[in-house]
Amino acid sequence: MPVTDEVLREIYSRARRLSVSRSALLARLLQYGLEVEQQRRDQLAQKIRQLRDCTDPNEAERLGNELGEMIFGR
Numbered sequence: 001m002p003v004t005d006e007v008l009r010e011i012y013s014r015a016r017r018l019s020v021s022r023s024a025l026l027a028r029l030l031q032y033g034l035e036v037e038q039q040r041r042d043q044l045a046q047k048i049r050q051l052r053d054c055t056d057p058n059e060a061e062r063l064g065n066e067l068g069e070m071i072f073g074r
Contacts, residue, residue: 044070
């Protein structure tokens with residue numbers, strides 16, 4: 001996916017505003033994205049454990065629906 005001019009302008013603008021290089025800003029954004037991805041994986045694993053351990057059919061259905069939304073979106 002190519003980077004648009006709008007995205008490049010936003011990178012330049014944020015880097016200037018934060019007084020950091022574009023490379024440093026991109027590294028921060030990448031680190032943030034990786035952390036968010038890991039949090040999402042952890043949340044997904046937690047929901048799977050809850051569903052696996054659930055004995056109430058209504059709760060299992062709710063958890064299954066939540067898992068579906070997490071995986072496939074709304």
